[in-house]
Amino acid sequence: MTHNGAPIPNYYSEFTEIFQELDQLNPSNMKDPADIETRSKEIDRRRVYIFLAGLENDFDQIRGEILRMEPKPELDAAYAQIKRESDRHGTMLVSHPMPQLWSLQGPSNLSYPLRTQTLLVTGLQ
Secondary structure, three states, rough: OOOEEEEEEEHHHHHHHHHHHHHHHOOOOOOOOOHHHHHHHHHHHHHHHHHHHHHHEEEEHHHHHHHHHHOOOHHHHHHHHHHHHHHHHHHHOEEEEEEOOOOEEEOOOOOOOOOOOOOEEEEOO
């Protein structure tokens, strides 16, 4: 499963639904509470890796930061960081007018502006 440009909450929701279905299909038969907790942490850590791997390249920096964290965050904490980064990217989509470009005609004649352009600042590239 990959992000494919979908809103992050939608991606996370679909992701967690799939894993909830898998949990129901494969219930644990462990009895010892310590083993259950250890196994649960292993599963959650693996899900964090899978969740992060499915994100687009726009999230490379935050993905790397999460993977370098010690101790590794749980899935919901990793999602919260990705969501924050996604929201930050969204607020950076601001329209800024470019300065007007003038052409010179003859030795010193300025003509009307050739164009005014709008730049989308995404911070993604």
